[in-house]
Amino acid sequence: MESVIERIKKQKFFNFAGGIHPPEQKFLTTDKPIKTIALAKELILPIKQHIGKTGEMLVQVGQHVLKGQALTSSDNPMCVPVHAPTSGTITAIKPSIMAHPSGMSDLCIFIEPDGLDKWIKRHIVEDFKSLSKSDIVEKIAAAGISGMGGAGFPTNIKVNAQPGIKFLVINAAECEPYITSDDLLMRERSAAIIKGLEILNYLLEPEHILIGIEDNKPQAIKALKAATIDIENIHVCVLPTKYPTGGEKQLIQALTGQEVPSGVLPLSLGVIVQNVATVFAIAEAIIDDKPLLRRVVTVTGQALKKPQNLWVPLGTPIAHLLEQCGFSPLEPKNNKAQQRIIMGGPLMGFTLPSLNVPVVKTTNCILAPTVEEISPATKELECIRCGQCAEVCPSSLLPQELQWHAKAKEYEQLEKLNLFDCIDCGACAYVCPSQIPLVQYYRVAKAEIRQNKVQEAQAEKAKIRFEARNVRLEKEKIAREVKHKKAMAARKAATSPEQAKSNNSAVAAALARVKAKKAAQATQTDVPEVEVADVKTRAAQAIARAKAKKAAATTVTSSDQTTEDTKPAEQASNSADEKKARTAAAVAKAKAKKAAAAKATATEQSDAKTAESKPSEQASNSADEKKARTAAAVAKAKAKKAAAAKATATEQSGAKAAESKPSEQASNSADEKKARTAAAVAKAKAKKAAAAKATATEKSGAKAAESKPSEQASNSADEKKARTAAAVAKAKEKKAAATKVTATEQSDAKTATSKPTESVPSSADEKKARTAAAVAKAKAKKAAATKVTKAKKSTPKTKESTPLKQGSNSAEEKQAHTDAAVKALKSSVQEELDFTIDNQSDANIEQQTTVSAAELKKQKVAAAVAKAKAKKAAASEKSDTQAKKESVSDTDKKAKIASAIAKAKSARAEKNKESE
Known part of the structure; x- marks a missing residue:
């Protein structure tokens, strides 16, 4: 073969x-040889001139393009670009009629040629074998070449x-x-x-x-x-x-x-x-x-004067081609249809819906036949089943049967009969004696089938997405059910006795952690949950106390010290009731320390921080500031004595409230606030009233206090006697002054009650600060006394020399201190508003009561706790002993006050000696 x-x-x-x-x-x-024609006034370029996908637009309206410039991209293998056939300006990008039997519109680029025909830069290749195969394929794709x-x-x-x-x-x-x-x-x-x-x-x-x-x-x-x-x-x-x-x-x-x-x-x-x-x-x-910019087109037909082959730039309108070849449309005669313009040959071509359709890459012929040459379409007749269409079909199909199913729109049957093997050659229609346009039926049926397949594909994708969504939702539903079952099982297990016990312990642990966090937060902040106004009020109260102490310092220095020396003797001679009260107070104080340890932690730590904030200022405090602190203590004691008669009941109730609920001091009742205010006013008035008469006593008391350390170092018995004498002298002085100041104190107390804003503020923060300050003073004195005693034994010479220096203070200097104290007392109301001075003065006074920062912290904490505990423990006993306390003579009360003041003065003197 x-x-x-x-x-x-x-x-x-x-x-x-x-x-x-x-x-x-x-x-x-x-x-006739191929000729070149003049450029049309406007070129119309469909962006899709091939089978496949459309490229992305690379140009915009108004842009000037060069010949050979790509107008669309070719980023897909099934997409080839379109290029500018000549240089010019893009006038529009809009839909226009394209070369298709249906006369459909598609997006087109309109270019107005500039007549220059200017090329883009090109790269001539003499030997194509110097390029790789992949480079050649890429150049073919970039050139926009299609069949x-x-x-x-x-x-x-x-x-x-x-x-x-x-x-x-x-x-x-x-x-x-x-x-x-x-x-x-x-x-x-x-x-x-x-x-x-x-x-x-x-x-x-x-x-x-x-x-x-x-x-x-x-x-x-x-x-x-x-x-x-x-x-x-x-x-x-x-x-x-x-x-x-x-x-x-x-x-x-x-x-x-x-x-x-x-x-x-x-x-x-x-x-x-x-x-x-x-x-x-x-x-x-x-x-x-050179990209694909032009092609040879046969423009023929007997309706043209000059039929010929032309080099036609892509996008040239068909009307321009016919004009170049001498086409003159003929008017229909005798009601005959107008002649047709066909793109393609007479068998496979199609009639153009308009002469503005442009030449595209697949356009090889424009046929303009006369009516005699190709008769217009006539009405089709019934098929006579001659079979000639089947004989001439080059694809061995059954054109007659295909036409029946196409008219009935039985697309599935058409596919079974291999409709898509038809090449639309038109041979069947050419030989049909009934003038049936068989090819047109096939083309319409093919288009419908393609459209249906696209819709089916879209529907299939939607179905797949829908099914996937249902599967996902079902999985989520199952997961939720499993989760709910696990949660239910966990709840059932949690309700069992064993789990309940463990849960209770866990809850208790959680609550403990929460309380610990709250306590830590309260410790970190000086005053938790207090507004700025409350903070300023506390600072103002501290300033008021400092000013009062400073004003009374020169007045009661000597009497306080002597009274402190005589305190042991008078304590021994107190009446039975007084001894019982003191014993009960001591016992209550010890019990209160244990009972209130947990509740007073925040207050203790805040007081300690305040005392520690400025340790370096203790060493630099002047003698005047120390005397002011002593005077403040004395003033506080005198104020208590002066307000004892009228505010006893109020003070006791206020003390009970403060002892039972130290954290609720901010919410004290109106009666407690009035009592506090009265005590503060009485304190200030007592200072002012005793200032004139106590000058001599202060001087003698100062001398006695100065001489005290040396006596303590030499002989403990002499020290006790001196302390007893000082206490007695102070008691006598207080008793002598009590009768003259009583009326003034009471009137001042009333005035203070009616105008609490003119004296020290009566807020809960002030009361807390005053209480802590008083307790801290007492505790600081007691703690300092022990250390001072040890220091005296180790350095007797220094302690002996200290009284000499203290005794060398002149009367003029003390008088100056007295005047300064009086002046400070008068301006106390204005100074309460100064927040910065208040903090500094209060810090200095509190810090001076300790020997060091660590001792101050311990002493203030102990003092605050002790006072709170004592008040709480003695609350129940005060109701029983109130009658006894009321019957105590003025002399006994003065003795108590004098002993407390003497204790503070002694501690101050001892601190001075240690510092020196």
Whole structure:
């Protein structure tokens, strides 16, 4: 059996089914060379001129473009770009009628040529073999080349095939009547076509290249044979003239004898088919770097004066072509339809809906026949079942049956009958005696089927998404149910006795942590949950106390010290009731320390912080500040004595409230506030009243206090006697002054009650601060006494010399201190508003009561706790002993007050000695 190549060499070819021999009518243009026409005034470029996807727009309205500039992108293999056929300006981007049988519109780019025809920069390639295969494929894609003889399939897809190609078939048959564009191209550009074949041979490496051409093109056959005489694997195959030899499947069968099965691409048989015009475009793109900007178009028909082949820039309107060829539309006569303008040949072409349709990449012919040449469409008749359509069908289909199902829109049956194997050659319609436009039925049916498939694909995607969503929702529902079951099981387990116990312990631990956090927060802040106004009030109270102490310092210095010395003797001689009260107070104080330890932590720590805030200022306090502190203590004691008669009941109730609820001092009742206010006013008035008469006593008391340390160091018995004498002297002085100051104190107390804002503020913060200060003083004295005693034994000389220095203070200096105290007392109301001075003065006074920062902290904490505990423990006993306390004489009360003051003065003196 002869091989394919042997048969080709002998010019023996295979036959395909069907086919017709219509009049060729090629003589109208076959003897005229290809001409170039003038540019149209406006070019219309559809952005999609091929099968595949549309590229992204790269230009915008008003932009100037150059010849060969890409107008769309080619980022997808099934997308080829569109280029500017000439230089000009983009005037619009809008939908316009495109080259399609339906007359549909698509997005188009309108370009107004500038007449310069200016190119973009190009890169000429002398030797295409210097480029890699991938580079060549990319250049073909970037040039926008698609099939120029059929449906417009992107060429870069075909030429990117894998090795193993047996036959590369070049379709040069051009079998349809009237069309001669490929014939003239092969005659005039045979060298460029052969160059394109060499490029394809380099890319695909086929075994043989077969050029299929009909025998009605002798000049083209001669030119191709002459150009390929030296190339062994290129064969020019001259086929007999028969329509439609130019069909892809029919040409493959005629050359190789292989029939392409339905639904199978020729590539599966090792065959690739390219149109001859496409090969020429490849040569220009690779060698001359020219994208697909123009093509040869046959403009023919007897309605034209000058039918010919033209080089037409893509986007040129059909009206401009017809004008160049002398077309004059004829008016219909005798109610006959107007002549048609057909794009394509008379068999496969379609009538244009408008002459503004532009030339695209697949446009090879514009036919303008007369009415006599091609009669207008007439009314179709009933099919007579002659069977001629089936005889001439090159695809071996049943055109009559296809037409029945197409009219009935039975698309599934059409697919079973292989409707898509129809190549729309029009042979069936050409031979139909009933003038049935069979091809038109097939085209409409194909479009409907494609549209249905697109909708089905979309529906299938939506179905898949819907099903996936249902699955997801079901999984989420199951997960929720499992979660709820686990939660229910956990709740049941939590209600069991064993779990309840563990839960209780866990809850208790959590509560303990919460309380610890709250306590820590209260510790970190000086006054938790207190407003700025309350803070200022406390500072003002501290200043008031400091000023009062400073004012009374010079008045009671000597008497306080002497009274402190005599305190042990008088304590021994107190009445039985007084001793019981003191014993009860001591016991209550000890019990209160233990009972209130947890509740007073925040207050203790805040007081300690206040005392520690400025330890460096203790060493720098002047003698005046120390005396002021002593005077403040004395004033506090005197104020208590003066207000004892009228505020006893109020003070006791206030003390009970403070002892039972130290954290609720901010919410004290109105009675407690009035009592506190009265005590503060009495204190200030007592200071002022005793200032004049106590000057001499203060001086003598100071001397006695100064001499006290030396006596303590030499003999403890002498020290006790001195303390007793001082206490007695102070008691006598207080008793002498009590009768004269009583009326004044009472009136002052009333005035203070009516005008509490003129003295020390009566807020809860003030009361807390006053209580802490008093307790801290007493505790500080007691703690300092012990250390001072030890220091005296180790350094007797220093302690002995200290009284000399203290005794050297002149009377004038003390008098100056007294005057300063009186002046400070008068301006106390204004100074209460000064927040900064208040903090500093209060801090200095509190810090001076301790020997060091650590001792001050311990002493103040102990003092605050002790006082709170004592008040709470003695609350129940005070009700029983109230009558006894009321019956105590003024002398006893003065003795108590004097002993407390003496204790403070002694501690101050001892601190002074230690510092010196």
